[in-house]
Amino acid sequence: MLYDHILIRYGELSLKGKNRKKFIYQLHENVRTKLNHFPAVKIHNARDRMTIMLNGQEPTPIIEACQSIFGIQSLSLAIKVENDQEKIKAAALEALKDNQASSTFKITTRRADKSFPIGSQEFNHVVGSHLLRNTDNYKVDVHHPDVELHIDIRTQATYITSKKIKGAGGLPVGSAGKTLLLLSGGIDSPVAGYLMMRRGVKLEAVHFHSPPYTSEAAKQKVLDLTKHLTYYGNQIKVHIVPFTALQQKIHREIPHGYSMTVMRRMMLKISEKIAEKENILSLTTGESLGQVASQTMQSMHTINETTAYPILRPLVSMDKEAIIRISKDIHTYDISIRPHEDCCTVFVPKAPKTKPKLDKVKYFEGLMDMGDDIEQIMRNLETITLTQASNNNDFDALF
Amino acid sequence: MIYFDNSATTKPDSTVLQSFQQISQQYYGNPSSIHRFGLEAQTLLRKAHEQAADILDIDVNEVVFTSGGTEGNNIAIKGIALAHQNKGKHIITSQIEHPSVMEACKSLENIGFEVTYLPVNDKGIVDVHHVQQALREDTILVSIMHINNELGSIQPVKEIGELVKHRTTTYFHVDHVQGFGKVPLSLKKDGVDLCTISGHKIHGLKGTGLLYIRKGINIFPLFDGGAQQSNYRSGTENVAGIVSLVKAMRLINEKQKNNRNYLYQLNQLLRDLLQEISSVQFNTAKDQAPHIFNFSVPGYKPEVIIHALGERDIFISTKSACSSKKPDESTVLRAIGLSEERTKSGLRVSFSYQNTEEEIELFCRSLRKVIQQLSLVMG
Numbered sequence: 001m002l003y004d005h006i007l008i009r010y011g012e013l014s015l016k017g018k019n020r021k022k023f024i025y026q027l028h029e030n031v032r033t034k035l036n037h038f039p040a041v042k043i044h045n046a047r048d049r050m051t052i053m054l055n056g057q058e059p060t061p062i063i064e065a066c067q068s069i070f071g072i073q074s075l076s077l078a079i080k081v082e083n084d085q086e087k088i089k090a091a092a093l094e095a096l097k098d099n100q101a102s103s104t105f106k107i108t109t110r111r112a113d114k115s116f117p118i119g120s121q122e123f124n125h126v127v128g129s130h131l132l133r134n135t136d137n138y139k140v141d142v143h144h145p146d147v148e149l150h151i152d153i154r155t156q157a158t159y160i161t162s163k164k165i166k167g168a169g170g171l172p173v174g175s176a177g178k179t180l181l182l183l184s185g186g187i188d189s190p191v192a193g194y195l196m197m198r199r200g201v202k203l204e205a206v207h208f209h210s211p212p213y214t215s216e217a218a219k220q221k222v223l224d225l226t227k228h229l230t231y232y233g234n235q236i237k238v239h240i241v242p243f244t245a246l247q248q249k250i251h252r253e254i255p256h257g258y259s260m261t262v263m264r265r266m267m268l269k270i271s272e273k274i275a276e277k278e279n280i281l282s283l284t285t286g287e288s289l290g291q292v293a294s295q296t297m298q299s300m301h302t303i304n305e306t307t308a309y310p311i312l313r314p315l316v317s318m319d320k321e322a323i324i325r326i327s328k329d330i331h332t333y334d335i336s337i338r339p340h341e342d343c344c345t346v347f348v349p350k351a352p353k354t355k356p357k358l359d360k361v362k363y364f365e366g367l368m369d370m371g372d373d374i375e376q377i378m379r380n381l382e383t384i385t386l387t388q389a390s391n392n393n394d395f396d397a398l399f
Numbered sequence: 400m401i402y403f404d405n406s407a408t409t410k411p412d413s414t415v416l417q418s419f420q421q422i423s424q425q426y427y428g429n430p431s432s433i434h435r436f437g438l439e440a441q442t443l444l445r446k447a448h449e450q451a452a453d454i455l456d457i458d459v460n461e462v463v464f465t466s467g468g469t470e471g472n473n474i475a476i477k478g479i480a481l482a483h484q485n486k487g488k489h490i491i492t493s494q495i496e497h498p499s500v501m502e503a504c505k506s507l508e509n510i511g512f513e514v515t516y517l518p519v520n521d522k523g524i525v526d527v528h529h530v531q532q533a534l535r536e537d538t539i540l541v542s543i544m545h546i547n548n549e550l551g552s553i554q555p556v557k558e559i560g561e562l563v564k565h566r567t568t569t570y571f572h573v574d575h576v577q578g579f580g581k582v583p584l585s586l587k588k589d590g591v592d593l594c595t596i597s598g599h600k601i602h603g604l605k606g607t608g609l610l611y612i613r614k615g616i617n618i619f620p621l622f623d624g625g626a627q628q629s630n631y632r633s634g635t636e637n638v639a640g641i642v643s644l645v646k647a648m649r650l651i652n653e654k655q656k657n658n659r660n661y662l663y664q665l666n667q668l669l670r671d672l673l674q675e676i677s678s679v680q681f682n683t684a685k686d687q688a689p690h691i692f693n694f695s696v697p698g699y700k701p702e703v704i705i706h707a708l709g710e711r712d713i714f715i716s717t718k719s720a721c722s723s724k725k726p727d728e729s730t731v732l733r734a735i736g737l738s739e740e741r742t743k744s745g746l747r748v749s750f751s752y753q754n755t756e757e758e759i760e761l762f763c764r765s766l767r768k769v770i771q772q773l774s775l776v777m778g
Contacts, residue, residue, distance in 0.1 A: 217438045395443055398418045399450055399646055 003077040008050040011073040027172040072167030102146035171200030188286030190332040195314040218340040240382040256349040406749035422639035467608035468576040469499040471595030481619035487537025522684035523552030545578035551691030560590030580651030603647030662689035672763035
């Protein structure tokens with residue numbers, strides 16, 4: 001096999017001065033977990049790049065897996081050779097021949113090891129003429145080459161790469177803390193979770209389950225969505241909130257125009273409790289301004305008032321179309337559109353207030369006998385931990 | 400026992416049977432029911448779609464589960480014909496297709512369609528130029544099998560796909576029943592629009608099969624009802640059968656990947672040993688599918704040879720099992736231009752990955768003895 005390793009270039013984390021070490025460590029962990037089922041590969045980090053030694057593994061599936069890891073700017077298949085002119089020339093020739101349907105090339109040498117006897121410019125010519133002599137039909141084109149060969153001469157060794165593959169960008173998941181995502185099962189919330197992970201945030205999720213008004217299928221849908229998100233975030237905990245009793249009480253005791261607002265406030269209250277318990281410092285929702293009654297400016301203000309936790313809304317200014325596009329890209333769309341009721345749709349009043357007044361909401365809430373509803377909910381939480389490797393069911397042996 | 404009739408049907412794999420049994424007993428819910436039982440069945444069905452799509456490198460929505468090869472071929476051919484007859488009523492197929500293709504085409508002729516049955520050369524292969532010449536403005540369907548069931552001849556699917564790819568109102572159906580798991584076919588790359596696969600030819604169960612229908616192709620459904628399977632085929636899904644099918648597909652696919660040359664080795668050994676029996680004449684040309692081999696012993700009634708081998712616990716067949724009940728000669732052997740003496744004495748050996756070289760040696764020794772015995776009365 002020609003290529004013996006994959007070169008990973010860090011994303012923005014190169015910029016992050018003091019946190020750098022932590023970021024690299026986190027990225028290393030994430031890459032290691034992702035490549036768990038390729039036991040032969042070995043991962044090494046350096047200050048500004050990471051290398052994955054293939055040890056005979058087929059590179060394509062590994063590159064595909066790495067393309068879902070945040071914090072990677074780009075990847076290249078690479079050959080590592082000694083800092084020896086002849087060896088570099090031979091490897092460059094092989095790398096060039098590996099590119100099919102190409103007829104022009106350009107060589108860019110970087111000489112970090114200044115003890116290497118030939119200057120970068122001159123070495124470009126040396127290798128270039130070697131390639132021209134040993135191939136047919138190739139020409140040099142420094143402006144629009146089909147193949148751009150990079151020769152990177154470092155103190156330890158020389159790396160030769162010919163293709164740059166785009167990485168997922170963003171920051172390594174886990175390097176920017178944790179958030180609790182309110183996951184309904186619709187199109188928006190998984191996208192919100194994905195975008196937070198992209199910024200390096202680790203996810204936990206909370207789902208409000210109201211049997212028999214919502215079905216087992218609705219819960220399974222949320223687990224399936226979470227399973228999909230683990231592709232980017234590896235391990236995600238889902239907290240399933242038994243919401244039926246409280247929801248029935250709200251429905252009974254709060255005037256219908258306000259029941260939705262109060263329900264939303266309760267959801268935030270419960271989420272805050274879970275976040276507190278799990279040492280999480282923020283909540284994330286898939287809200288987008290103006291989509292539905294609860295997502296008007298007034299509603300957000302009134303609903304938000306119930307918690308002191310920051311509520312992150314990565315979709316707040318996005319159009320529905322843009323959100324759908326991302327959900328299709330990350331393959332959550334097909335799950336999200338499965339037709340199951342969630343707790344928000346079952347109890348939704350005919351005409352919810354789009355401008356709920358805070359003082360009225362507080363007044364109605366005050367009349368409601370809350371008792372120890374929330375404590376009881378917290379005692380009966382169901383927590384499920386999903387990882388990339390876990391199965392949502394035990395059906396695998398049947399296949 | 401030596402079982403060399405794997406193109407008629409195969410022995411179900413025991414783990415495939417286990418899946419079928421376990422699902423039938425534990426997950427018998429209707430996937431359309433909304434309770435937990437239904438949900439389980441639905442999850443199984445979805446996973447089956449994913450696995451089939453993964454194996455065939457197609458989209459999950461392009462998989463329609465059927466009851467087998469005959470149904471798949473009928474849905475494809477009649478479904479396309481009836482849905483697209485406003486664009487044309489001409490169909491192209493070959494003279495060596497399986498009866499489920501041939502008869503479906505004949506039925507369509509009865510209701511006003513026109514069908515061209517292309518000849519094959521002496522190797523049993525359709526000529527791409529004939530396809531090109533036969534294509535007309537009103538041709539809506541080309542249906543050509545991948546591997547012929549009697550001869551094992553390989554049809555130029557890729558080249559025909561190239562021809563049809565650029566025509567917006569002509570669809571290309573491939574009967575892949577004998578080929579799947581033995582001779583690779585790349586549905587997307589080769590321009591195949593519809594493709595039939597059967598479960599019981601790949602160590603799955605009878606009554607299971609799959610039809611690939613490329614995204615966006617409209618089909619007139621043969622079964623109307625509860626609009627299951629995207630309305631291509633109504634009827635409560637046979638979840639146990641479906642899961643057993645995709646398991647059988649996975650298993651044979653792995654065998655194909657890991658023992659790429661195995662069937663070719665068996666084929667070569669068979670040819671070498673049969674070569675030494677003077678009264679045997681080869682009907683299958685060189686370099687065809689590895690698992691089907693057809694030969695004649697002129698002058699000997701094939702049924703008698705089959706029965707004589709049967710007494711020795713060796714099972715091969717005459718022609719294809721599907722048409723074996725008709726007393727006349729093999730239409731496929733006739734189509735490759737063989738004399739009547741040979742078309743009436745054709746025998747078929749068909750392998751699976753479970754067969755061994757020892758079995759082939761024993762079979763050839765037994766055949767030689769049988770012919771010797773029979774030569775006293777027949778020959």
